[in-house]
Amino acid sequence: MPRTPFFLALRPLRPLGSAPDPEVFHPKRGSGDLDLGPVSRQGGPMPHDHDHPHALLPPDPALRVKALETILVGKGLVDPAALDEIIDIYQNRIGPQNGARVVAMAWSDPGVKARLLSDPVPFLQELGYYGRQGEHVTVVENTAAVHNMIVCTLCSCYPWPLLGIPPGWYKSDAYRARAVRAPRAVLAEFGVRLPEGKAVRVWDSTAEMRYLVLPERPAGTEGWPVEALARLVTRDSMVGTGLAREPGT
Amino acid sequence: MSRLHDMGGRIGDGAVNPADDTPYTQDWQGRALALTMATEELGTWSIDSSRHAGERLIPHDYMNFSYFEKWLASLADLLVARGLVSEAELRRGAAAGVSGLADRMLKPGDVGAMAASGAPSERSLKAPARFANGERVRTRRPARNILVDQGHTRLPSYAAGCVGEVVNCHGAHVLPDSNAHDLGEAAEPLYSVRFAARELWGRAENPDDAVTLDLWESYLEPEAGA
8 A cells, every 4th residue: 555645644534334433533623724725726725716637538428437437447446347336226226216115104104204204314224225315314294284395406415315316307407596496486397286375395405414305195095005105106206396196196 | 706506596597397307318427427426435535525526617617517527527627636547647548557546446246335325424513502493593694615715615695694593403514614625524513494485585486485404503693693
């Protein structure tokens, strides 16, 4: 192992794949830290907006990703089989079916619902629905009086372990720009019209807290098993741009 | 004042297209996401630095790149900035040699565990939270990083200088304004603060509508003024 590069020596790392350890991950920060100056370029104290090494790569995105992958594989930093595995896992194992099952369980069991609304992470861990981009979760409940809707105006934060990789519209400028100012107009574009008396609560995901909407349970589903209920729970109903399906639709 | 990523409330984007409902429309996009996740595992940058790299794309690139093109560009920039890849390697499209960090490479067998693990941002609360639920607070104005001029912050411009009500404290969380710039985690209490839509926009689609944001303690002061 060569000696530690300067940037590793300088910066405290956020733990990857470990529980928070407040004793270890509390580096001291003094005023002198602000003098790092040009030592740390990217993300360092003095941002240089003219730095753009990416322009050295081919402009076509498919060629660009190929070139970057070739370099990183050549450097021994990336295994192409691991990339295949990442794509496969988020295509086939981690997706909105996870969130739909959680919602159906909450509809079926008041105890589950109470846990989800008060402290969801331990319960999600029991189900195996914990992980990357879902370390901290808040579940917000739709009622006859309130409709909740989730957005990330600054980037595209989304509860991956429960809903997978976000759809194109969630990452679009139009959604990010408009969901906070005109949520009812956006809902109409999704075919959802709310009664005047129902309040809209938009949650802008500005921190590492990820949000899941617990949609209202459709009428006429009393006594349904969890698996049947889960089929009524759409991805959009858990982001708040949709409602759960009515039985028979 | 703000950068282009800070687009909440912007006017003129037109309708959302609900039919654009898949994570990717082309294979390279999934590859770009996977490449980003795999290199993140090398452990040389935090999610805050990574977000900041995306935000630092020059306006021309930010406006013209599609979503995953932004990821790719900021990844290439980060790799060079952190010394993992050289500009010469980018130019040549080939590695000049094996990296000293090759022993950290994500292996295919570890991908499942990686996805199921996380990097929690919560830390122990060192001092009592300053604000209680129900308290009215005012956000910093203008929205900016006070540690680093023109630096990363998670206070959107549309909520700067607005008064809202604390609805929850999530405990102490790593402060992105510090961590994105390698100045330490500087964890602070993080609050959900609810703002009436009328407070944010001057008018509301409906008088009862509200927007809730997660905001760090240093972004806030009591409504009456500190």
